[in-house]
Amino acid sequence: METFNVSKVSCSIFAHEEIHCMREKILDTAGNMFLNFGFKSITMDDIANEIGISKKTIYKYFQNKVELVDASTDVVQKTIDTAINEITLLELNAIEENFAIKKVFQNMFKKAKTSPMFQLKKYYPETFSKLMEHEICSFSECVMNNLENGINEKLYRDNIDKETTMKFYFLLIFGSHENDTFSKKMDDIIKTEMQILEYHTRAIATMYGISVLEQELINYRNKLS
Numbered sequence: 001m002e003t004f005n006v007s008k009v010s011c012s013i014f015a016h017e018e019i020h021c022m023r024e025k026i027l028d029t030a031g032n033m034f035l036n037f038g039f040k041s042i043t044m045d046d047i048a049n050e051i052g053i054s055k056k057t058i059y060k061y062f063q064n065k066v067e068l069v070d071a072s073t074d075v076v077q078k079t080i081d082t083a084i085n086e087i088t089l090l091e092l093n094a095i096e097e098n099f100a101i102k103k104v105f106q107n108m109f110k111k112a113k114t115s116p117m118f119q120l121k122k123y124y125p126e127t128f129s130k131l132m133e134h135e136i137c138s139f140s141e142c143v144m145n146n147l148e149n150g151i152n153e154k155l156y157r158d159n160i161d162k163e164t165t166m167k168f169y170f171l172l173i174f175g176s177h178e179n180d181t182f183s184k185k186m187d188d189i190i191k192t193e194m195q196i197l198e199y200h201t202r203a204i205a206t207m208y209g210i211s212v213l214e215q216e217l218i219n220y221r222n223k224l225s
Contacts, residue, residue: 023061025051031072036111039069039119070127073120077134080108084142094150095201095212099220101142102197112186117177132174139170147204155209165204172196194220 029051033042044065048055062068083104092100109116120128143166150156176182176192183189201213 022053022057026058026061026068027072027075030068031076034069034072035076035109035116036113038113039116040123044068066124066127069120069124070130073127073131076108077131080104081138084138088142088145093153093212094146094155095205095209095216097146097149098197098201099216102193105193106190109186109190114184114186115177115189117174118184121178135174136170139173140166143169150204150209154206155212156204157206160204165200169196169200172200 026047030042030047033047033050044055044058047068048058058068062071084101087097087100087104090097090100117128117131120131144162147156147160147162147165151158151160173193173196176189176196182192198213198217202210205213
């Protein structure tokens with residue numbers, strides 16, 4: 001009769017969990033370091049030293065830095081997606097929702113010195129291309145839903161071209177990260193994105209929507225002071 005070896009199964013499960021935990025720890029540490037100090041400047045040695053492991057341990061989970069950058073970027077994107085989905089479930093009006101979503105990005109990248117997207121495009125173009133494919137779909141859906149809700153709430157005019165409005169907003173937001181006209185310093189980008197959000201909202205808002213926007217701007221500035 002074949003016996004069932006519980007100890008072997010337990011060890012196998014433990015080993016699998018240990019591998020998963022280490023991989024997550026590497027991703028979490030790498031993601032934070034990439035955002036805070038730049039994708040190019042941070043090395044595998046830096047990440048290993050920060051965690052307190054050997055560089056060889058990292059290579060057990062990721063073949064090279066490109067693979068690690070790709071995986072850590074994916075984790076950051078999923079974290080942002082989850083945060084945005086949670087915001088959309090709150091009972092916020094369309095303008096409040098946009099300010100709450102903008103706050104997510106500001107908190108995520110507040111320690112970054114320069115635009116992560118600009119860095120990815122320059123040094124890791126394949127990862128950047130994959131990120132942008134996701135962003136186009138995610139951004140489009142998020143903005144279109146926001147426009148629909150804003151119209152229903154009488155915050156946005158009902159005669160706007162939603163598709164064109166979404167594309168304009170997309171070009172302004174992502175252009176601020178890519179175009180050399182704009183500063184690549186993260187503090188400057190955060191200010192620019194807030195100006196873009198205000199510009200976007202004023203362009204499509206009703207008089208009621210403008211009053212809601214003005215209050216959100218006051219709340220935002222009060223939190224900065």
